[in-house]
Amino acid sequence: MIPPASLRSVEMRGITKRFPGVTANDGVDFTAAPGEIHALLGENGAGKSTLMKILYGFYAPDAGEIRVHGTHKVWRSPGDALRAGLGMVFQQFMLVPSLSVVQNVLLALPPRGWRLDERAAASRLAAEAARYGMAVHPRAQVWQLGVGEQQRVEILKLLARGAGILILDEPTAVLTPQEAHSLFATLRRLADEGRTVIVITHKLSEVMAVSDRVTVLRAGRVVGTIPTARTSLWDLARMMVGRESFDLQDRAPVPPGPVVLEIRHLWADGDRGRDALRDVSLDVRAGEIVGVAGVAGNGQRELAEVVAGLRRPTRGRICIAGSTLAGADPRAAIRAGLGHVPEDRLGTGVAPHLSVADNLVLKRYREAAFGRGPRLDRAAVNEAARGLIEAYGIQTPSPDAPAGALSGGNLQRLILAREISAHPQALVAFHPTRGLDIAATEAVHRALLDQRPRGTGVLLISEDLDEVLQLSDRVAVLCGGRVMAVARPGDVTVEQIGLLMGGAREALSGTTA
Amino acid sequence: MSPAAVAVLAAAVRAGTPVLFATLGEIFAERSGVLNLGVEGMMLVGALAGFVTTVRTGHPWLGLLAAAAAGAALSLVHAVLSISLRANQIASGLALTIFGTGLSASLGRSYIGVPAAGFQPFPLPGLGDIPILGPMLFRQDALVYLSYALVAAAWYALYRTRWGLELRAVGERPEAADAMGVDVARVRYGCVAIGGVLAGVGGAYLSTAYTSMWIENMTAGRGWIAVALVIFATWDPLRAVLGAYLFGGVNALQLYLQASGTGLPVYLLLMAPYVFTMVVLVIATRGTVRRRLGTPAALSLSYSRDGG
Ligand SMILES: Nc1ncnc2c1ncn2[C@@H]1O[C@H](COP(=O)(O)OP(=O)(O)OP(=O)(O)O)[C@@H](O)[C@H]1O
Ligand SMILES: [Mg+2]
Numbered sequence: 001m002i003p004p005a006s007l008r009s010v011e012m013r014g015i016t017k018r019f020p021g022v023t024a025n026d027g028v029d030f031t032a033a034p035g036e037i038h039a040l041l042g043e044n045g046a047g048k049s050t051l052m053k054i055l056y057g058f059y060a061p062d063a064g065e066i067r068v069h070g071t072h073k074v075w076r077s078p079g080d081a082l083r084a085g086l087g088m089v090f091q092q093f094m095l096v097p098s099l100s101v102v103q104n105v106l107l108a109l110p111p112r113g114w115r116l117d118e119r120a121a122a123s124r125l126a127a128e129a130a131r132y133g134m135a136v137h138p139r140a141q142v143w144q145l146g147v148g149e150q151q152r153v154e155i156l157k158l159l160a161r162g163a164g165i166l167i168l169d170e171p172t173a174v175l176t177p178q179e180a181h182s183l184f185a186t187l188r189r190l191a192d193e194g195r196t197v198i199v200i201t202h203k204l205s206e207v208m209a210v211s212d213r214v215t216v217l218r219a220g221r222v223v224g225t226i227p228t229a230r231t232s233l234w235d236l237a238r239m240m241v242g243r244e245s246f247d248l249q250d251r252a253p254v255p256p257g258p259v260v261l262e263i264r265h266l267w268a269d270g271d272r273g274r275d276a277l278r279d280v281s282l283d284v285r286a287g288e289i290v291g292v293a294g295v296a297g298n299g300q301r302e303l304a305e306v307v308a309g310l311r312r313p314t315r316g317r318i319c320i321a322g323s324t325l326a327g328a329d330p331r332a333a334i335r336a337g338l339g340h341v342p343e344d345r346l347g348t349g350v351a352p353h354l355s356v357a358d359n360l361v362l363k364r365y366r367e368a369a370f371g372r373g374p375r376l377d378r379a380a381v382n383e384a385a386r387g388l389i390e391a392y393g394i395q396t397p398s399p400d401a402p403a404g405a406l407s408g409g410n411l412q413r414l415i416l417a418r419e420i421s422a423h424p425q426a427l428v429a430f431h432p433t434r435g436l437d438i439a440a441t442e443a444v445h446r447a448l449l450d451q452r453p454r455g456t457g458v459l460l461i462s463e464d465l466d467e468v469l470q471l472s473d474r475v476a477v478l479c480g481g482r483v484m485a486v487a488r489p490g491d492v493t494v495e496q497i498g499l500l501m502g503g504a505r506e507a508l509s510g511t512t513a
Numbered sequence: 514m515s516p517a518a519v520a521v522l523a524a525a526v527r528a529g530t531p532v533l534f535a536t537l538g539e540i541f542a543e544r545s546g547v548l549n550l551g552v553e554g555m556m557l558v559g560a561l562a563g564f565v566t567t568v569r570t571g572h573p574w575l576g577l578l579a580a581a582a583a584g585a586a587l588s589l590v591h592a593v594l595s596i597s598l599r600a601n602q603i604a605s606g607l608a609l610t611i612f613g614t615g616l617s618a619s620l621g622r623s624y625i626g627v628p629a630a631g632f633q634p635f636p637l638p639g640l641g642d643i644p645i646l647g648p649m650l651f652r653q654d655a656l657v658y659l660s661y662a663l664v665a666a667a668w669y670a671l672y673r674t675r676w677g678l679e680l681r682a683v684g685e686r687p688e689a690a691d692a693m694g695v696d697v698a699r700v701r702y703g704c705v706a707i708g709g710v711l712a713g714v715g716g717a718y719l720s721t722a723y724t725s726m727w728i729e730n731m732t733a734g735r736g737w738i739a740v741a742l743v744i745f746a747t748w749d750p751l752r753a754v755l756g757a758y759l760f761g762g763v764n765a766l767q768l769y770l771q772a773s774g775t776g777l778p779v780y781l782l783l784m785a786p787y788v789f790t791m792v793v794l795v796i797a798t799r800g801t802v803r804r805r806l807g808t809p810a811a812l813s814l815s816y817s818r819d820g821g
Pocket of ligand 2: 048049050091169
């Protein structure tokens with residue numbers, strides 16, 4: 001089923017790319033053909049993004065060659081790849097937030113004279129948007145858009161440019177199930193038109209649902225390329241992970257203790273408007289996981305930020321293990337016993353330029369164990385770090401490597417290791433598994449469940465409903481900044497929760513827990 | 514309006530013009546993401562180059578070209594250091610100012626007290642006769658008229674040309690511009706050079722139009738005022754005009770008060786324009802929202818495709 005050479009639009013041979021301390025791609029062969037959706041599957045750090053950044057001219061390979069429609073290519077910059085008809089939607093979107101949608105599209109179009117023709121670009125954008133049924137606001141500034149719409153802009157700008165080979169790096173990581181569904185429909189249409197569509201993912205179900213062929217990467221090498229129709233979820237999982245079992249451990253019942261996190265009549269403004277949180281009250285007891293479900297943008301971020309002391313509430317109060325927090329003071333929250341696993345791992349979660357070891361002790365370096373007075377005991381820091389790296393399976397070239405160089409999954413392991421090792425009374429975890437692969441997700445889930453017998457109360461905020469229902473002792477549903485209901489997972493159906501997320505309070509009349 | 518008031522207003526425009534040139538130039542550099550604190554040094558070197566060339570050739574326009582070239586040459590040092598070698602932009606810019614100050618002082622020693630035939634004011638036909646506005650704006654020298662055209666050109670280039678879009682993208686998110694095929698380093702080099710050219714021209718204005726002589730350290734901190742006005746202007750050329758003329762206005766007023774003998778200490782009066790600029794800056798940028806407004810997100814950050 002490998003297409004004959006004449007039909008290959010993309011051909012990569014023997015691609016090798018080394019970063020300091022790690023070989024991200026090791027002699028990788030990859031081909032894709034017009035008309036197919038080709039999934040590139042692999043765990044965090046497998047080298048998927050690196051391979052596609054090489055194809056798009058963002059990185060130069062250390063070895064290997066690239067052919068596009070049979071012609072040997074050496075890219076000097078992404079501009080070369082763009083001109084050759086490639087287009088890539090990066091894991092971190094490449095839009096200029098302060099520019100309008102149309103201006104971002106203009107930036108992608110080939111230069112035509114030195115004057116800006118916003119009108120021509122707008123009509124081009126409108127035409128593509130109408131053709132593929134992707135709604136966008138052309139005059140809005142990009143920072144005002146939700147992630148789903150930003151992604152549509154990314155795709156549309158490449159289509160307006162006329163890209164025949166499209167690369168999407170984990171496009172569903174930021175989407176709701178509905179948005180993901182319509183994205184897949186669009187991708188299928190693009191492939192049917194004869195374009196080459198390459199989708200990076202680590203979600204097996206997506207591979208099965210959307211792709212024609214799949215190439216599996218593990219630790220920088222190709223495990224295999226096979227037609228999707230001739231494989232199964234289990235085969236793919238085995239290829240990707242290189243082992244057989246991935247079940248979650250059991251969760252023994254833990255009697256809930258005293259309230260460790262008390263949220264009372266909390267109001268807060270959001271970045272884009274007033275009253276992102278409206279009169280939210282919620283308790284988390286020791287040894288209990290309370291999940292917060294909801295569609296993105298219904299106050300989850302503000303809730304996490306207020307609890308972590310990163311955002312000032314307009315009304316209401318928060319108590320952590322008995323001490324009331326006033327205003328926005330993250331240090332006070334930490335002292336009161338709060339652990340925080342933030343949404344933005346790289347920005348808020350770690351200091352990317354500091355070493356892995358330093359990041360691991362970032363919250364505890366004032367402790368006596370790490371030195372007296374102003375002196376930091378490096379040996380003690382390194383020893384503690386090595387222990388945590390081992391215990392949490394953090395894959396890093398060394399404890400001294402900068403944290404910013406870790407892959408998403410390893411970054412999250414680092415953050416969890418740091419937060420949990422500080423023995424918090426309450427732990428807020430915001431999208432703890434977003435963008436993580438099976439193994440990393442499993443590790444995070446285990447770490448969260450481990451908090452129950454230790455008597456830590458966990459507030460788990462996640463868009464992944466399955467995750468919330470699987471881990472939580474109680475589930476709160478947020479919609480429009482309000483708590484619609486609090487229920488035990490066993491007492492409600494997924495459909496009821498879905499309705500509550502959509503704002504239909506009557507879905508659960510009477511039930512509270 | 515009394516003739517004296519009109520004269521002060523006309524003097525305000527003149528005093529604001531060198532700062533306006535430099536501010537416009539720095540707006541381009543910073544919009545592309547490069548902070549250049551060498552404005553003061555580039556102005557001084559431009560002032561001397563412009564003055565020397567004017568004295569030697571007798572042509573102030575040749576002096577202007579020399580000033581532009583000198584400013585550009587100095588700015589390219591900063592460009593190489595901060596863009597290609599990814600040095601710290603603050604350190605590199607400060608070094609440029611120290612270097613330019615010293616260089617102009619030592620090379621200019623023999624020109625102190627030498628007279629030059631610089632730019633002379635002339636009324637624009639028709640416009641010069643408008644009451645108040647005429648004498649204020651249209652009985653100036655050629656460089657002032659050039660600065661009017663430049664403000665319009667700068668605005669147009671920033672907001673209405675492809676290049677302007679690219680440079681704004683480069684200053685906001687260089688990696689996004691790069692991914693769309695924009696040559697980040699090239700755009701930044703161009704913008705830093707524009708900053709150098711305009712700082713040089715601003716300097717030449719001081720030595721060949723505002724006064725026609727060379728005095729050591731004659732910019733007297735105007736380069737720093739320009740850096741501050743960029744923030745006041747929220748990186749917008751039109752608002753830069755306002756800031757520059759406000760600075761010029763206080764300057765003109767203080768000169769007038771000196772001349773008319775109010776008895777206020779001269780040093781206090783000399784200080785006034787700088788204090789005023791600081792106060793205006795604080796007022797104009799107070800509040801977190803305003804402070805974030807317009808700041809190029811990638812300002813003073815070097816860019817590389819790591820691993821590229
Ligand atoms: N710019 C870089 N500098 C240093 N190391 C890097 C860089 N980019 C990637 N790496 C390393 O290369 C390896 C492969 O990373 P890559 O981002 O390609 O993985 P991935 O398969 O896309 O993972 P994920 O699913 O987390 O996005 C990782 O170990 C990562 O830490
Ligand atoms: Mg990736």
